[in-house]
Amino acid sequence: MPTTHRASRALLPGALALLMLGVAACSSDPQPADPTAGEQAPEPGPTAEILITPVDGTDEVRPDLPVTVEADGGTLTDVQVRTEGVENTGADEMTGTFNEDETGWTSDWTLTPGAKVTVTATAETPDGETVEATSDFETLPATDGRRLELQSNFPTSGDTVGVGMPVVVNFDLPVSNKAQVEAAMEVVSDEPTEGAWNWFGDQMVVFRTKEYWTPGQEVTVNMHLAGVNAAEGVYGVKNHQLNFEVGRSQITTVDDSSHRMVIERDGEQIKDFPISNGEATTRAYTTTSGTHLTMEKYQHLVMDSATVGIPEGHPDYYKLDVNYAVRFSNSGEFTHAAPWNSSLGQANLSHGCTNMSTGDAKWFYENSLMGDPYIVEGTDRELEVDNGWGYWQRSWEEWLDNSETGEADKTDEAGSPGSPHSES
Structure with a gap:
């Protein structure tokens, strides 16, 4: 065994060099090729941008102007409007309408005066990425003496009425922007019919159907009056909902x-x-x-x-x-x-x-x-x-001609003719 030990110590310098080369060769064996080696990382896909009007942080927003949402580089998938401090009447939910390619959204109704409002919008890019944006703002309050209130209505909620029954709404202040107030009041019935509003003076408006109501059905009137600019400087302050039943004929x-x-x-x-x-x-x-x-x-x-x-x-x-x-x-x-x-x-x-x-x-x-x-x-x-x-003394043609919007309201569909918003 000592001989073997001495022999290992007596390696010639050239042999040692060869041994070291051999070790080096073993330590540098090639690894499997990285298919992405030398390639640049892919650039991220386009991100959608969402623009909400009124913009975040705005105060003294006019409640009669619409809320709008636009998406650049994607399509809108959802828009939610939340208003703080508003009594829920059943007519307070803010609905809106998308444009044809779903890149834009406009509120259907006006905003409550003197309220804090949060708008949350979601969009999706063509690559499936989800983007969200939020805007918090405050609306102008309605001033004393210029607050449009509902004075009375016929029928009242819970009533059962005859098939000829109109909806009669009386206000406490004169209305000059009659088309906008008409457009703010949505009539929905179980059975399809057409109807329209007529004004009798500046403080009473009446909804009458083209034909008598179909008996045995429920009718809902959503009066989205909060924020409507009823006259110069006059705003509706509250929404109302009326529910009644049509009885036998x-x-x-x-x-x-x-x-x-x-x-x-x-x-x-x-x-x-x-x-x-x-x-x-x-x-x-x-x-x-x-x-x-x-x-x-x-x-x-x-x-x-x-x-x-x-x-x-x-x-x-x-x-x-x-x-x-x-x-x-x-x-x-x-x-x-x-x-x-x-x-x-x-x-x-x-x-x-x-x-x-x-x-x-x-x-x-x-x-x-x-x-x-x-x-x-x-x-x-x-x-x-x-x-x-x-009111049935007017023919349907005369009744429709006397409507400020000039268009029939289809009562089996949500919404109403015209727009409750001011133009500017």
């Missing part, structure tokens, strides 16, 4: 010459009552002809001619206590019990009302809904369109 026809009242329910005649209309000795005592609607009813009512321009002391003055009264105009016309009238079914002897027997008047009172059509035929005094709810 009941249509009453009164023939002045035959002195009969015929009632049809859902297309079938169910009653034929003897009546007595206005004696027609004066215009005031002539029952109006045309399509009326039943408006309200009283189990007991004091009828005072002073309320229709015949004061106490006048030769024609009267004051009567009547039962089972149903109003069908604003010129003092009611159906009611008249047990003193012995000419029912034979002659017209009233001051303009439709006189009935107590039993028949009671039945009509108990079976009438607000908005039931009440048609009077045969007199020479025509019902005025603004006398009570005489």
Whole structure:
């Protein structure tokens, strides 16, 4: 073994060099080739940019101007608008409309005055990358004395109404930008029909359908009034939602010459009552002809001619206590019990009302809904369109011509004709 040890120490210098070369050759064996060696890293794909108007951090934003979102280099997939401090009425959700290629979005409704608003938008690039942007801003408040409020509406939520029922909305301030207010009020029904708004003065607007409502359905009116510029410096301050039900179809026809009242329910005649209309000795005592609607009813009512321009002391003055009264105009016309009238079914002897027997008047009172059509035929005094709810006195063509938007609203579709936004 020592010999072997000595031999290993006695290697010649040349042999040592060869050995070292051999070691070096082993340590430098080639590795598998890197297919990406020498190549540059791929550049990232294009990123979409989102522009939201109003821009982030803006204050004193006019609430009547639209919210817009644009995507450059991608398509919009979602836009959400959240408003802080707003009471939820069911009409507060901000919806919007995408353009055809989904690179732009515009809000459908106006913004609540004096609110904090957050808009969050999401877009996607052609490569599938998702991009998000947010804008927080504040809207101008509505000032005292210039805050448009809803004063009253007919029907009210929860009502069941007749098939002729209009939607009557009264405001507390005059409206001059009528087309924008019309466009802010969306009517949606279960069954398809068309309708439009007409104005009667500057503070009352009425929605009427082209044909009677289909019975047995729900109707919703979303009044997106918050932020609408109703007049110079006047803004709506709150949204409202109205929900009502259309009941059965009941249509009453009164023939002045035959002195009969015929009632049809859902297309079938169910009653034929003897009546007595206005004696027609004066215009005031002539029952109006045309399509009326039943408006309200009283189990007991004091009828005072002073309320229709015949004061106490006048030769024609009267004051009567009547039962089972149903109003069908604003010129003092009611159906009611008249047990003193012995000419029912034979002659017209009233001051303009439709006189009935107590039993028949009671039945009509108990079976009438607000908005039931009440048609009077045969007199020479025509019902005025603004006398009570005489809105069916206008043909559909006339009604549509009197709409500020001039376009029918299809009630089985979301949205409304026109735009509630100001142009600038």
